[in-house]
Amino acid sequence: MLNKNNWILPEGMEGLLPADASRLETMRRELLNLFQSWGYEYVIPPMVEFLDTLLTGTGSELALQTFNVTDQISGKTLGIRADMTPQVARMASHNIYKSAPVRLCYLGSVLQARGAKIEKSRSPIQVGAELYGSQHIKSDVEIIRLMLETLAISGIQDVHLDLGHVSIFRGLSQQANLSAEQEAELFEVLQRKATDEVDELLTSYQLDAGWHKAFYTLLSLNGDIAVLDEAKVSLAIGGDDVLSAIDELKQVAALLKSIYPALPLYFDLAELRCYQYQTGVVFAAFVPGFGSEVARGGRYDNLTGKLDTPLPATGFSADIKVLAKLSALSKETTKDIILAPASEDADLHGVVRQLRASGNIVVQALPNDLQPPQHTQTIAKVDGLWKVSE
Numbered sequence: 001m002l003n004k005n006n007w008i009l010p011e012g013m014e015g016l017l018p019a020d021a022s023r024l025e026t027m028r029r030e031l032l033n034l035f036q037s038w039g040y041e042y043v044i045p046p047m048v049e050f051l052d053t054l055l056t057g058t059g060s061e062l063a064l065q066t067f068n069v070t071d072q073i074s075g076k077t078l079g080i081r082a083d084m085t086p087q088v089a090r091m092a093s094h095n096i097y098k099s100a101p102v103r104l105c106y107l108g109s110v111l112q113a114r115g116a117k118i119e120k121s122r123s124p125i126q127v128g129a130e131l132y133g134s135q136h137i138k139s140d141v142e143i144i145r146l147m148l149e150t151l152a153i154s155g156i157q158d159v160h161l162d163l164g165h166v167s168i169f170r171g172l173s174q175q176a177n178l179s180a181e182q183e184a185e186l187f188e189v190l191q192r193k194a195t196d197e198v199d200e201l202l203t204s205y206q207l208d209a210g211w212h213k214a215f216y217t218l219l220s221l222n223g224d225i226a227v228l229d230e231a232k233v234s235l236a237i238g239g240d241d242v243l244s245a246i247d248e249l250k251q252v253a254a255l256l257k258s259i260y261p262a263l264p265l266y267f268d269l270a271e272l273r274c275y276q277y278q279t280g281v282v283f284a285a286f287v288p289g290f291g292s293e294v295a296r297g298g299r300y301d302n303l304t305g306k307l308d309t310p311l312p313a314t315g316f317s318a319d320i321k322v323l324a325k326l327s328a329l330s331k332e333t334t335k336d337i338i339l340a341p342a343s344e345d346a347d348l349h350g351v352v353r354q355l356r357a358s359g360n361i362v363v364q365a366l367p368n369d370l371q372p373p374q375h376t377q378t379i380a381k382v383d384g385l386w387k388v389s390e
């Protein structure tokens with residue numbers, strides 16, 4: 001006899017019942033068609049890889065999210081993918097890239113040891129697109145535009161775009177001669193917006209007053225595009241790399257506003273998503289009432305070089321289960337279901353095949369059914385011919 005606990009799933013794992021699974025599958029097809037229409041080719045990375053290969057160049061954050069298992073054949077440690085972006089990057093640099101920019105897309109399940117903070121899921125279905133081989137700012141804009149189109153076709157409304165640039169903090173850290181340990185410490189407290197801790201750390205580093213002020217100012221450099229003009233003055237101590245990063249954000253904002261004049265843009269220069277392998281512009285999409293981003297991405301020019309061929313790269317990803325949950329599209333399926341009788345008549349089977357080939361749903365009754373399957377129409381014999389009737 002089964003104990004009721006046999007039906008309990010591990011925390012953060014969930015199955016999808018027919019209605020939700022059907023909606024998600026419809027969205028999956030629409031998104032892959034969208035990516036194809038933009039020239040992005042579909043790839044399917046493996047679910048499991050050798051751990052050292054899977055985590056090459058990605059940093060500790062992804063390592064903490066990765067489930068480890070032992071390969072019974074080789075005896076080596078395997079990792080179950082927690083993020084498909086590094087896998088796709090390796091496929092691009094090792095198997096695909098020749099000379100022209102490469103556009104790839106992907107969609108599949110990942111498994112995370114800790115999961116997301118808001119929706120608590122540890123089994124996202126990740127969808128995303130990556131563009132390799134171009135360092136031009138317009139490649140970043142293309143990826144952001146594709147992300148916005150992805151959200152639109154998913155029925156996500158009232159999107160706000162958050163923009164940042166990791167080279168601002170990285171450039172300040174290098175110019176201030178922070179050690180790797182100091183940079184990591186400061187990065188961690190900046191992500192928590194812990195103002196008192198930021199002040200304490202900067203004091204303990206015994207930096208000149210100008211550097212102390214510049215790092216502390218990062219916490220307040222968030223808001224509309226006017227923040228970028230303020231940053232060029234407040235962070236000028238960081239030198240050309242920092243000022244160039246701010247100019248790149250201005251270019252991205254101008255290009256996006258020319259295409260989406262009503263799109264709300266928000267800038268947060270202390271936001272450092274995926275800092276350990278991102279190298280440039282970073283971005284995330286938010287919607288009211290949901291406390292985390294619904295999609296995010298950025299530039300990561302150094303990752304593929306650690307995998308195989310060095311390639312500039314930019315991309316985005318999202319959890320299609322979150323998109324389906326937040327979608328404003330109808331959650332109801334209204335397609336007619338046609339019921340065929342429990343008959344072995346050859347002519348009936350021919351009619352059923354034709355109806356199914358035309359995209360109809362046809363369910364055939366079974367002998368001695370306790371009750372007929374749910375349906376809106378039936379197939380009945382009229383004047384010797386099988387016909388669909390209400």
